[in-house]
Amino acid sequence: MVDDNITDAANEAPKAAADAAENLKSTASKLGKQAADTARNYADQGKVRATGALDEVSRLMGDAATTVDEKLGSEYGKYARTAADTISGWSEHLKSKELDDFVNDARDLVRKSPAVAIGVAAALGFVVARLIRSGTDDRA
Incomplete structure (x- = not known):
């Protein structure tokens, strides 16, 4: 059993x-x-x-x-x-x-100019980090 x-x-x-x-x-x-x-x-x-x-x-x-x-x-x-x-x-x-057009344009930019795309991504990352940091500083 x-x-x-x-x-x-x-x-x-x-x-x-x-x-x-x-x-x-x-x-x-x-x-x-x-x-x-x-x-x-x-x-x-x-x-x-x-x-x-x-x-x-x-x-x-x-x-x-x-x-x-x-x-x-x-x-x-x-x-x-x-x-x-x-x-x-x-x-x-x-x-x-349309949104898909923007996505396709971004893909084309990355394929044609990867250095520019990396620079743009780094700049956007910096801006987002600053925005997040300033948001958390206000709450502290």
């Missing part, structure tokens, strides 16, 4: 291990998908904020162009309007791109 229980347990152990492994893989896959969806959502929100900020800067530059016309002359106002149009163009360009 005891031998039968041990034999049954030994026979069922591989199936239980396989079931546990499958369950773990499924859970990990679901968590990975949730993380990717969350990251995509944050990236989309960031894109909306960035284009909104660019639109606002463009509008302010356009409004300032009229004042520049009056104070300094139309030649300088033209420069302000050109800057506003350029900023507006950047905003429209960002709005027209």
Whole structure:
């Protein structure tokens, strides 16, 4: 009887291990998908904020162009309007791109200019570290 229980347990152990492994893989896959969806959502929100900020800067530059016309002359106002149009163009360009386009552009940059990509990554890492450090300093 005891031998039968041990034999049954030994026979069922591989199936239980396989079931546990499958369950773990499924859970990990679901968590990975949730993380990717969350990251995509944050990236989309960031894109909306960035284009909104660019639109606002463009509008302010356009409004300032009229004042520049009056104070300094139309030649300088033209420069302000050109800057506003350029900023507006950047905003429209960002709005027209999907997140996957940005990812593909980043991959292309890394392939074509790995040194530039490493420099950009180092600079971003430095900025993020400073932001985190300043956030923890405020709480201390």
